[in-house]
Amino acid sequence: MTHHGHQRIDNYYWMRDDKRSNDEVLQHLRIENEHVAAQMAPHKVLQDSLFTEMKSRIVKDDSSVPVKDGAYWYVSDVTGDNEYASHYRASDEALSDKSLLLDVNALAQSHEYYDIGDLAVSPDDKLLAYSEDLDGRRIYTFRFKDIASDTYLEDVLSNTEGELVWANDNKTVFYVKKDAQTLLGTQVYRHVLGTPQSDDVLVYEEQDHQFYMGLGKSRDDSQIYIYLSATETSDLLVLDANTPTGAFERLLPRTIGHEYGLDKLGDSFYILSNHNAINFRLMRASAETIAQIAHWEEVVAHREHVLLEGLELFDSHFVVTEREMGQIRFVVHTYQGDSYQLTFNDECYFAGVGQNPEASATTVRIYYSSLTTPSSVFDCDLATGQKVLRKQQEVLGEFNSDAYASERIFVTSRDGVDIPVSLVYKKSTFKKDGSNPLLQYGYGAYGITIDPTFSSTTLSLLDRGFVYAIAHIRGSEMLGRAWYEHGKKSFKENSFNDFVDVTKSLVKEGYGASDKIFASGGSAGGLLMGAVVNQAPELYLGVGCHVPFLDVLTTMLDETIPLTTNEYDEWGNPNNEADYKTILAYSPYDNIEAKAYPNILVTTGLHDSQVQYWEPMKWVVKLREYKTDNNLLLFKTDMDAGHGGASGRFKSLHEKALEMAFFIGLLDS
Template identity: 70%
Template sequence: QTLLGFQVYRHVLGTPQADDVLVYEEQDKSFFMGLGKSRDESLIIIDLATTETNDTWVLDANNPEGGFSALMPREEGHEFDVDKLGDTFYIVTNWQAKNFRLMTATQSTIADKHRWQEHTPHRENVLLEGVEIFDDYLILTERELGQTRFVVVDQQAERLTLEFDDPCYYAAIAMNPEPNVSSARIYYSSLTTPGSLYDVDLKTGNKTLLKQQQVLGDFNPEHYRSERLMVTARDGEQVPVSLVYRIDQFNKDGSNPLLQYGYGAYGITIDPSFSSSSLSLLDRGFVYAIAHIRGGEMLGRHWYEQGKKQYKQNSFSDFIDVTHALTEQGYAHPEKVFASGGSAGGLLMGAVVNQAPELYLGIGCHVPFLDVLTTMLDESIPLTTNEYDEWGNPNDPAFYDVIQAYSPYDNIKPQAYPNILVTTGFHDSQVQYWEPMKWVAKLRELKTDDNILVFKTDMDAGHGGASGRFKSLEEKALEMAFFIALLSN
C-alpha cells in the first residue's frame, strides 16, 4: 500500500457513509492529494502533487453534486500553486521560471498558460515561495540569499517590503481567513526570539505584537547571539550556516562543543527558529548550528536541484565542509563536535559517518532513511515510486550506481565510527524500522571501535515520533543527555 490518498467521495450529511459517491480517483499512485477551497470559497479544489509536477481539479462550490474538471492540462515538470479571489486566478508557477513567478488569469484563460498575464516576473536570485491574497493587497513571500521577506503589493502596484532585524530568522504568513481586511497576521521566530505572532498594517508595515511564546526560567534573549555565516564548499559554492550561542559561555578560540544539524532534501528549507529545549545545551556552552546544505531550497531552486538525484553527494560534502569550517574558525573544539538529523537528515548522518567519521564525537540519527538502494528498488514499499524524482529510479543503471555510491547501509566499512544514538518507530510508514535495524546490525559487525552504539525502537511511535504532549521533549532529552554524557567522559 502506498498510504497515499487517491480518492475523493461526496458525502451527504445524515446519510450512511456506504452511500457516498466517488467523484474523483487518481490513477497515478505517485501523487499526493489534498482537498480544500479557493480563497473566495467559490471553488472546491483537489490539489495533486508529485516531486516535480502539480495538477489541480475544481468544482463549483455552489454545485456540489456536479463533477470535478481539470483546471489546466497536466504537464510533467510543471510545478504551480493556484488560488482564486473574485474573477482572478493567481498562479505561482515555474513555467519558464526556475525560481517561480506570479501570473494571473481569468476563467476564460486559466486553461491556457500562454494567455496568462505576468504580475511578478522571474528573478535569478529571488525565490518566490507563495502569495497570500486579500481584496486590496497581495503579500508575496520571497527568499533572497537565504532570508525570507514579505512584499506587500497594493492595487496601485506599489510595493512595501516588511523587514526584520535578526541576522537569521524564520517568518511565515499565519492564518488570515478573511480577505477583506487591511492587516495580516505574521508569525516570526529566530534563534534568539521566541515564536511571536504579529498583526501587520498592510499600508504602513507597522507591526503589533499580539502574542509571544513564554519561556520558563530566567531566559533573557540578550544573553544569546545568533550569526549567519557563508562557508565555502569544496567546489566553491557558498553554503549558508545559521548559528547561536550564549554570549557568556562562548569564546571563539576553538574550545566550545558544537551541535550541527542538517536535513538537505525535498527542497525543504530548515529556517532558524527558536527552540526552548536547546537552551539547555546553549547554557552549557554548546554552539548550535544549522547547515543549510544543498538539497534544501534556501538559496533558490538551483540549491535544491544541486542536492538531489545525481547531485546528492553535494548534500553530504556541504555538511562535512561546514564542520571543517566551524572548527577552523574557532566556533568549536574539533574533538567536541556532534551532529544530528532525522528522516532524510538521518540519511545525511549515515552518509557523513561513512565519509568523515573522524570529525564527530557523537551522532543523533532519528527515523533514518539508511537503506536507500534496497528501498528504492522495492515498489511495494510506501512512497517509493513517489520519490523517484527525488533520489532517482535505481532500475535505471545510471541511478543505481549513483545511489549505491552513497547509500549508508551499502557503504559501511571496517573503520572507527563515532558514538551513535539511533531512534526509530515501530509504526513508521515512511522509513520502516528495519532500515535502521539492518544498519545498526551491520555497523556492530564491521566497526573497529569501542564507541557507544545505541538503538532505540519506540513501539508506539510512527515517523513523527510518539503522540503525547511531553513525548517529544523526552525524545529530545534523550539525545541531549547522550551528547552531554559523552562530553563528561
C-alpha cells in the same frame, strides 16, 4: 537481490515485518531498548534533569491568539500538565462567550499516542469535523459533531489522509482515502452526512502514483480543489463548491516539469508558476484564459536570485513571500501596482504568513522567530505596514534573549560553492578558540528549508557551553530553486559533502573543538547522518540519527512501501541503471565498511509510515557487524509512535532529553 547485473546480499532482510506482529522482531526491539536503558543508566539523573529543565521553561497555561473565521473567533488553550490543547470559539475577539469545541485531552486519555489531523467547521458554522490518528501511522479517522448540542453524528470516515473539505451545502464533504498497503492517497471520495461510508462515491482516482494528493478550497470559497503534486510537476482539478454532485475538471493541462500554486479571488486566478522561471513568478488569469499559459498576465516577474515562496490574497492587497540570499521577506502589493516590503532586523530569522481565513481582513498575521527571539505573532496593517505584536512565546525561568548571540556565515565547500550556516551560542560561554562543544544540524532534501527558529529546548545545550549550528546544505531552497536542484538525484552527494565541509570549516574557524563535535538529523536528515558517518566518521564524537532513511536502494526498488513511487524525482528511479548506480554509491546501508564509527544514537517509531522501522533496525545490526571501534551504538524504538515521535507537548521532551544526555555524557566520559 540482483538488478542491472549487480548482486546485493541483505543478511537482515528478515527484520521487515509489515504487520508488526513478528515475536522475534518485537523481542529484538525490546532488547535494544533495554540496552539503551542500561548504557544510559549512568546518565539517568542528567537525562531526568534535562527533561525537568526543558519542561520547566514551558508555560503550563497558554492560549493562542484568536483567529476570526466567518462569524466566530477561534482559539486553542493548553492548561496545567495537559499534553494536548482544547479548542474553543466565541462570537467576539474578547472571547466573552467562549464555548468548547473539542477537548483533545479527553479524546487522548485512553491512548498512548493521539494526534488530531484536521479541524474543519461547516460553512454554516453548525458542524465540526475532526480527524484522529491513534498509532502514528498517519491513517486518520474522521468524526463529526453537532456543535450546538455537543453530540456526535453517526458518520465515521476511516482510512483517510486526515484532511476534509466541506461543500457549500453543509452536508457534503470530500476526503482522500489511503491505500492500505502503500499508504498513498490516490482516491477522492464524496460523502453525504447521514449515509454510510460504504455508499460514498469515488469522484477522482490518480493513476500515476508519483503524485501526492491534497484537498483545499479557493480563497473566495467558490471552488473546491484537488491538489496533485509530484516532485517536479503540479496538477489541479476544480469543482464548483455549490454543486457538489458535479465532476472535477482540470483547470489547465498537466505538463511534466510545470510546478505551480494557484488561488482564486473574485474573477481572477493568481498563479505562482515556474513556467520559464526556475524561482517562480506570479501570474494572473481569468476563467477564460486560465487554461492557456500564453495568455496569462505577469504580475511579479522572475528574478535570478529571488525565490517566490508563497501568496496570500486579500480583498485590498496581496502578500508575496520572497527569499533572497536565504532570508525571508514579505512584499505587500496593491492590485493597482504599488508595493512595499515588510522586513525584520535580526541577522538570521524565520518568518511566515500565519492563519488569515478572512479575505476581507485589513491586517495580515505573521509569525516570526529567530535563534535568539522566541516565537512571535504580529498583525501587520496592510495599508501602512505597521506591526502590532499580539503575542510572544513566554520562556519561564531566567531566560534573557540578550544573553545569546546568533550569526549567519558562509562556508566554502570543496567545489567552491558558498554554504550558508546559522549559528547561536551563549555569549558568556562562547570563545572562538576551538574549545566549545558544537552540535551541527542538517536536513537537505525535498526543497525543505530548515530556517533559524527559536527553540527553548536548545537552551539546555547553549547554557552548557554548546554552539548550535544549522548547515543550510544543498537539497533545501535556502538559496533558491537551483539550491534544491543541485542537492537531489544525481547531485545528492552535494548534500553530504556540504555538511562535512561545514563541519571542517567550523572547527578551523574556532567555533567548535575538533574532539567535541556532534551531529544530528532526522528522516531525510537521518540519511544525511548515515552518509556523513560513512564519509567522515572521524569528525564527530557523537551523532543523533532519528527516524532515518538508511536503506535507500532497497526501499526505492520496492513500490509497495509508502512514499517510494512519489519520490522517484527526488532520489531517482533505481529501475533505471544510472539512478541505481547513483543511489548505490551513497545509500548508507550499502556502504557500511570495516572501520571506526562515532558514538551513535538511533531512534525510530514502530508505526512509522514514512520511514519503516526496519531501516534503522537493519542498519544498526549491520553496523555492529562491521565497525571496528568500541563506541556506543544505541537504538531506541518508540513502540507506540510513528514518524513524528511521541505525541503531546511534554512526552516528546523525553527523546530530546535522551539525545542531549547522550551528547553531554560523551563529553564527561
